[in-house]
Amino acid sequence: MDEPETKITLVGTAHVSEKSVREVQQAIDELKPDVVAVELCQARYMALKGEVEETSIKDVIKSGNVYLLLMQYLMAYVQRKIGRELGVEPGAEMLAAIDAAEERNIQIALVDRDIRITMQRFWGKMKFREKLKMLFAIIESIVGIGEEEIEIDSITDGDIVSQLIEELRRYSPSAAEVLIDERDAYIANQLLHLRGNIVAVVGAGHLDGIRRHLRDPSSIKSMDEIETVPKKRINIGKLFGFGIFAFLMLTLVIIITSGVSMHLMLLALGYWIVINGVLSATGVVIARGHPLSALTAFAVAWITSLNPMIAAGWFAGLVEAWVRSPTTGDLKELIDVETPSELLRNPIFKILLVTALANIGSVIGTLLGAYIVINVTGIDIEAVMNDALTRWF
Known part of the structure; x- marks a missing residue:
């Protein structure tokens, strides 16, 4: 029996946008996919569903990952802060995709890299100066220093996305490589292993990179490389x-x-x-x-x-x-x-x-x-x- 033709439709979203929630629901209603792929890993999926994985704080202290975990919680807090200001829970569009798929008995595929690997690679590759810059930027966001009005729905526009990504590359090349480039390759590779009519809900910042890898799968790095926590350089x-x-x-x-x-x-x-x-x-x-x-x-x-x-x-x-x-x-x-x-x-x-x-x-x-x-x-x-x-x- 022949395998069904594979078709991948990418839906780019802003993670704190009500408009993105509507677009995700509309795409699933209109395209009636066999698979709904979401930019989540198992740990983030569980967190979004309200299931919390046990964490031993004593093990975290002994492992020396205190600063990494602090940064992760602070970054998550800033995202929630933006979401509250816009009246949307962070990840609402992913939850909408999951709920819509479950209501229609559609297969759900988690296509993002494990958040723990991403954060460890992110922290390990950043230079000390980049870490300081990011810490100060997060603190400024928390206390509201230098805030600018952002039209969040415009973040899904191609030109705006390109500008934001280039700004991240200038600000922290290491962060852009781990948070954008590596995950583009990982998500594209996961999508290429799916079959049928697929709707993939991903952040707008990943659209261009994922499309590029889907058109040319040979451009995807070795998964062994980007799924591994790099050995610590000279500390x-x-x-x-x-x-x-x-x-x-x-x-x-x-x-x-x-x-x-x-x-x-x-x-x-x-x-x-x-x-x-x-x-x-x-x-x-x-x-x-x-x-x-x-x-x-x-x-x-x-x-x-x-x-x-x-x-x-x-x-x-x-x-x-x-x-x-x-x-x-x-x-x-x-x-x-x-x-x-x-x-x-x-x-x-x-x-x-x-x-x-x-x-x-x-x-x-x-x-x-x-x-x-x-x-x-x-x-x-x-x-x-x-x-x-x-x-x-």
Whole structure:
């Protein structure tokens, strides 16, 4: 028996547009497809249907993915904020496509790459400068700085879409590659494996790329490559940590061998403990963490600063998790928060923020503490090093 002729119709949408919801419903009614393909992965599909996957916050802290998850939740919050302003839930057009397909007993195909792989590739490929720019842009969106009126329905127009994508490429080439180009190829590849009359509901920003790959399947990259989380490059944070560690050890050796009095050494140690502890604990306070978490950050920061393999924020975050005991309900609430204050009150977001800000405070404390210790002891590091090099070499 011959296979039915395959026809793929792409419906480009804006993810927070009422017009897009109507267009999706109209396309399914008129085209009567055999398959409705949606730009979702299993995890996003479950979230859209109100089913939340269990997440171990302790495992997140231990894995070192705190900043990635924070960024993901902040980006999702900004999208919800835009949707609220327009009176449309983010992803409403995808939900409309799913509901329409289920009502008509039409097969549903989830054709997007797993969100976890996308976010890990996105975070891993971005340069530090790009991450900072994106973080500041998200914060500006949350607090409403520099907001411009956007005609959201015009976002599905080809010229506008091209302008927005080019702007993203200028802003962050790495983000554009992972969020646009790789997913264009992935979605096109998934569509090519479907048969029958297919309506594919995708973001307008993916239309041109998907069409290009459908016309020329040989242009699609190896799926093995874009479905894999890349091995971590040299971790700048770890490299910086080892550099600070080496500098501190050298400073300690110089202090011990330079004849500094025990009184000055103890004074320097006191400054080191207090400066590291206070700044790390301040990060917890800014995050509105529990006093026990702040006390933990204060207690461990001075020693974690000497070891690049551990971080004060990990300990503070784990204590915060123990105190808050987050539940699946908290995760559901985090997905639906509507205001910055609700975001900050959510136990899961608070734990992540405590971890991140305690770490940042500890890094600042390490740099400031090293500077003050050198000044307190009155040691001329350059002179001592020159003297040591002369004697040893």
